Amino acid sequence: xxxxxxxxxxxxxxxxxxxxxxxxxxxxxxxxxxxxxxxxxxxxxxxxxxxxxxxxxxxxxxxxxxxxxxxxxxxxxxxxxxxxxxxxxxxxxxxxxxxxxxxxxxxxxxxx
Amino acid sequence: xxxxxxxxxxxxxxxxxxxxxxxxxxxxxxxxxxxxxxxxxxxxxxxxxxxxxxxxxxxxxxxxxxxxxxxxxxxxxxxxxxxxxxxxxxxxxxxxxxxxxxxxxxxxxxxxxx
Numbered sequence: 001x002x003x004x005x006x007x008x009x010x011x012x013x014x015x016x017x018x019x020x021x022x023x024x025x026x027x028x029x030x031x032x033x034x035x036x037x038x039x040x041x042x043x044x045x046x047x048x049x050x051x052x053x054x055x056x057x058x059x060x061x062x063x064x065x066x067x068x069x070x071x072x073x074x075x076x077x078x079x080x081x082x083x084x085x086x087x088x089x090x091x092x093x094x095x096x097x098x099x100x101x102x103x104x105x106x107x108x109x110x111x112x
Numbered sequence: 113x114x115x116x117x118x119x120x121x122x123x124x125x126x127x128x129x130x131x132x133x134x135x136x137x138x139x140x141x142x143x144x145x146x147x148x149x150x151x152x153x154x155x156x157x158x159x160x161x162x163x164x165x166x167x168x169x170x171x172x173x174x175x176x177x178x179x180x181x182x183x184x185x186x187x188x189x190x191x192x193x194x195x196x197x198x199x200x201x202x203x204x205x206x207x208x209x210x211x212x213x214x215x216x217x218x219x220x221x222x223x224x225x226x
Binding site: 030035042048088100103 | 152153154155202204206212213214215216217218219220222
């Protein structure tokens, strides 16, 4: 079945850039998403990219999509301590009805 | 701002009790979901619904049951709680008709069964 994989941990220093990577297997993916989860809360959508796009930028966030390699990344510029959270990659396709698959999440630690 | 609510936020209960976790959304979304998540761990889809009177089991087997009598309401029930049910339960909804399948999450219910 479809799968989404992410590395589990990333540690960066405050002010540096963070890059969180994700790979997926579903070649019919329509949209790819990044969600953020802070401790004790639900997930919150950060951004998404349509599968025919290569890049999307939104303030400090840059999403890069390599559809050929089925690789998605999220770059956070000037990482702050408030960015410490779990980041979930997800993909959805409309094959057989919309279904979204989430990765296991990458825990980002930002050191002051 | 997502308009999806879960109650209670925290629940500590004894083994064998029946519990219902409430989830409501005011966005008119057709699709709703329940996920189980141990703290800081991955999400496991346990139930979902495509609309009123539609319920499906998710990828992770669960002893809980759900109902969808009204569009805005998707409660989850455990008939007899056990310590193995201790976890965080997240409810979500999405429009689901076309375009993205962006899911809006509630704040979660943290369940502890003693």
